[in-house]
Amino acid sequence: MKHHDRGLKHFSLSVIWLWLIVFALLPFCLVTLASFASHDDTHLLKLPLTLANYWQLNNAIYVKIFKQSFYIAGTCTLICLLLGYPFAYAIARMKHRFKGLLILFIIIPFWTSSLIRTYSMITMLKPKGIISSALMWSGIISKPLPLLFTDTAVMIGLVYNLLPFMVLPLLTNIERLDNRLIDAARDLGANRITTFRKIILPLTMPGILSGCILVFLPAMTIFYIPDLLGGSKSILLGNLIQNQFLIAQNWPLGSAISVVFTLLLAILLLIYWRSTRDKENRDLL
Amino acid sequence: MKNLPVTSYLTGIYLFFYIPIIVLVAYSFNDAQYSLVWHGFSMRWYHELFQDGDLWIAVMHSLVLGVAAATIAMCVGGLAAISLFRYQFFGKRLLNGLIFILILSPDIVMGISLLILFSLLQVTLGFWSLLLAHITFCIPFVVVTVNSRIVSFDQYIFEAAKDLGATDTIILSRIILPLLWPALFAGWLMSFTLSIDDVIISYFVAGPDFEILPLKIYSMVRLGVKPEINALCTVMFCLTLLLILISQFALRKKP
Numbered sequence: 001m002k003h004h005d006r007g008l009k010h011f012s013l014s015v016i017w018l019w020l021i022v023f024a025l026l027p028f029c030l031v032t033l034a035s036f037a038s039h040d041d042t043h044l045l046k047l048p049l050t051l052a053n054y055w056q057l058n059n060a061i062y063v064k065i066f067k068q069s070f071y072i073a074g075t076c077t078l079i080c081l082l083l084g085y086p087f088a089y090a091i092a093r094m095k096h097r098f099k100g101l102l103i104l105f106i107i108i109p110f111w112t113s114s115l116i117r118t119y120s121m122i123t124m125l126k127p128k129g130i131i132s133s134a135l136m137w138s139g140i141i142s143k144p145l146p147l148l149f150t151d152t153a154v155m156i157g158l159v160y161n162l163l164p165f166m167v168l169p170l171l172t173n174i175e176r177l178d179n180r181l182i183d184a185a186r187d188l189g190a191n192r193i194t195t196f197r198k199i200i201l202p203l204t205m206p207g208i209l210s211g212c213i214l215v216f217l218p219a220m221t222i223f224y225i226p227d228l229l230g231g232s233k234s235i236l237l238g239n240l241i242q243n244q245f246l247i248a249q250n251w252p253l254g255s256a257i258s259v260v261f262t263l264l265l266a267i268l269l270l271i272y273w274r275s276t277r278d279k280e281n282r283d284l285l
Numbered sequence: 286m287k288n289l290p291v292t293s294y295l296t297g298i299y300l301f302f303y304i305p306i307i308v309l310v311a312y313s314f315n316d317a318q319y320s321l322v323w324h325g326f327s328m329r330w331y332h333e334l335f336q337d338g339d340l341w342i343a344v345m346h347s348l349v350l351g352v353a354a355a356t357i358a359m360c361v362g363g364l365a366a367i368s369l370f371r372y373q374f375f376g377k378r379l380l381n382g383l384i385f386i387l388i389l390s391p392d393i394v395m396g397i398s399l400l401i402l403f404s405l406l407q408v409t410l411g412f413w414s415l416l417l418a419h420i421t422f423c424i425p426f427v428v429v430t431v432n433s434r435i436v437s438f439d440q441y442i443f444e445a446a447k448d449l450g451a452t453d454t455i456i457l458s459r460i461i462l463p464l465l466w467p468a469l470f471a472g473w474l475m476s477f478t479l480s481i482d483d484v485i486i487s488y489f490v491a492g493p494d495f496e497i498l499p500l501k502i503y504s505m506v507r508l509g510v511k512p513e514i515n516a517l518c519t520v521m522f523c524l525t526l527l528l529i530l531i532s533q534f535a536l537r538k539k540p
Contacts, residue, residue, distance in 0.1 A: 008453040009372050016365040016424075017376075020383050023421040027398030028390075034401050044404065087298050090291050102295075104533060109302050111475070111529045113482035115499060116518045119506045120305035123312065126510070130308055160301070213389070221393040224484060228506060238393050238485075245397055245489065255401070258394050269389065 028262075035255035044251045053256035062240075062257070069237040072151075073219035076158040080166040080215045081208065083159070088170035088207075092177075103171065110164040118225055121157050122148065125229065154230040158219050165218070166211040173207025209272050217265060237261055306522065313515035330516035340501065340517070347481050347498035350412065354419035355476035361420070362427025362476075363469050367461060369428070370435045371443070388425045395422060396489035403490060410492030418490045419483065423476035430475060434468035434536070435461075467535040474532035478525055 036049040056062070091102055109117065124130045127144040135141045147153050177200065185195040221238035237257065244254030316327030334340065368374075369381065387395075399421070403414045446456050462469075484499045491500055502521075505514050 008457065009368065009374070012364040012368040013372070013374060015361055016368065016380070019361055019421070019424065020380070020387070023399070023402070023417060024383065024387055027395075027402040030401045030405065031394070031398045045401075083298065086294060090295055104530075105299060105302070107533065108526060108529055109306075111478055112306075112525050113499065113521060115482070115484050115503060115506070116309075116521055117305070119502075119510075119514065119518060120309040122506075122510055123308055123515075124305050130304075160305070163298075163302075217389060217391050221391045222485070223393065224503060238391075241393055241397065242488070245400065251401070254397060258397055261391075262394055265389075265391070 031255045032259055034251055035259045037252045037255075039250060039252050044249065053252045054260075056253060057256060057260060065235055065237060065240050066260075068235075069220045072155070072158070072236065073216050076155060076162060076219045077166075077212050077216045079155070079159050080163050081212060084163055084166035084170060084211065085208070088167045089174055092171050092174035106164055106167050106171070110168060114161045114222065115224060117161055118157055118228055121153075121160055121229060125153050125156065148229065149231040151230065154226050157225045157229040158222070161222065161225065162215040162219060165214040169210040169214060170204065170207045173204050173210075177203055205275075209275065213269070213272060216268070220261070309515055310519045310522070313512065313519045315512065318512060330512040331520075333513050334516050334520070337513075339496070343496045343498045343501040346412075346495055350415055350419060350497060351477045351480040353416055354423055354480045355473045357416075358420045358423035358427050358476045359469055359473040362424040362472060363431050363465070365424065366428045366431035366435060367457070367465075369432065370438075384425045384428050387422075388429070392422070392483075392485035393489075396486040399486070400489040410490055411495040414490040414492065415487060415495065415497065418486050419476075419480045422483070422486060423479055426475050426479065427469075427472035430472040430536070431465060431468045434465060438464065471532040471536045474528045474535070478528050478532075481521075482525070 034045055035053055036051065037045045038048060038050055038052070039045055091099065091106075094102070096102075122129075125147040126132070127146055127148065129148070131147065132141075132145040135145060136143075147156075181199055181203070182195060185199045190198065220236055221241075223236060223238035223242045226236050226239055241254050241257050241261075244250045244257065248254075313330055314326050314328070315324055316329060317324035365380070365384070369377065395418075399414070399418045400410075402408075403410060403417075408414050408417075442460060443456060446460055451459070482499060484503055487497060487500055488503075491497060498521075502514065502517060505511070505517075
């Protein structure tokens with residue numbers, strides 16, 4: 001019987017380990033290796049190994065794209081946080097009978113195809129689209145507003161797509177907030193701002209951080225949002241990597257960009273990990 | 286009316302979420318090719334969709350891929366979650382960490398890394414490369430969904446079963462699976478949804494001989510707004526909506 005027991009355990013563990021090693025660990029190692037490779041017209045990847053790809057990244061164009069990407073993703077994260085926090089807070093503290101339904105209405109965009117949602121934004125932002133027409137009809141502007149194919153359109157598209165990813169972790173975190181702590185603070189004479197700053201904000205920090213990570217990471221790489229909503233000028237890291245792999249056919253350079261990008265993300269995650277080390281729950285999962 | 290500002294803020298955000306989708310759905314029924322003005326209700330764009338043979342092939346491909354990927358991801362992810370919950374083993378924290386990293390790793394990095402893997406292993410880009418990629422990105426979501434349900438299990442059930450002489454296999458088939466099927470089912474539905482919606486990873490590992498729906502939509506959308514795309518997106522949206530509702534229902538905690 002003992003033997004039988006171990007059979008299932010070993011089977012399950014071998015399947016999951018094998019899968020993750022072959023399709024997650026090994027590919028990541030291969031990208032790292034590829035980032036040191038060379039290439040020519042007939043070989044996508046070849047020896048000798050070189051550091052040239054990383055030297056190439058020092059080029060002003062690439063540095064600019066890295067900075068711009070971080071700037072766009074950072075701004076998007078900030079907007080999502082400022083819009084999403086009060087929203088999540090209001091819903092989490094609600095005692096309405098429709099609360100479950102309201103939460104469901106946030107889960108729906110969370111799971112709906114982000115491509116479809118991006119596409120729906122085109123209709124809104126077109127020069128003769130809904131927003132432009134509404135503004136003209138109300139007399140605020142006199143000629144069609146060229147919103148589509150601008151950086152503003154990319155930002156609107158990113159916020160529209162990623163806001164649910166900020167709201168949901170915040171919501172679970174704020175719902176767990178102990179009301180008695182807030183009452184105690186108020187009883188001890190703290191005003192609303194002090195209560196927020198000293199009690200609510202620190203306690204919901206894990207939710208804020210996981211929301212920020214869930215928005216920031218995709219914001220740098222959803223290449224189809226700038227592709228569909230932005231002009232060719234606005235280029236994110238995602239577009240750059242996609243370009244190197246599928247158009248310029250420079251896999252080593254594309255890999256080097258991904259490796260640097262992954263390292264920067266790893267640093268951010270490490271900061272998150274350390275800042276929540278003492279907390280019982282990490283809300284990310 | 287103390288709550289008026291709060292209510293209007295909430296309404297504003299919900300409108301931001303839903304107006305573009307409602308507009309998209311409305312225009313899919315508009316009887317006009319280019320105009321934004323309402324020209325009357327029409328099913329004509331849906332009729333045109335039904336006549337597009339290439340599109341149907343892409344739909345079939347996506348459905349087959351989604352069902353296969355979701356089913357395999359459910360099995361592997363389910364086994365992983367059960368093992369993580371029940372057993373102590375060497376490298377448990379590493380496995381947990383790996384799943385966590387897999388959820389967070391940007392799609393594009395996963396896409397290019399699998400592309401490099403497949404090209405080195407000389408896997409032809411097409412159904413198999415897509416299937417392996419989709420299973421890989423679905424597994425962690427199944428693990429998380431199943432895990433969120435399994436942690437609420439009473440450990441004593443397993444102790445009792447063991448004392449009564451049940452083997453692991455019996456515990457799995459008689460206790461764990463009957464209790465866990467709603468979570469497994471929800472994980473399956475989420476995986477299926479992820480699979481039929483994925484653009485970024487599929488973009489790298491798809492081949493010319495196996496066209497799938499999200500990439501087909503992407504290539505159509507790049508050419509601009511068309512009423513047929515509105516109709517197609519409406520159908521996709523309704524399908525996703527149905528799947529979400531079912532999975533939320535399955536995951537609902539029993540009173």
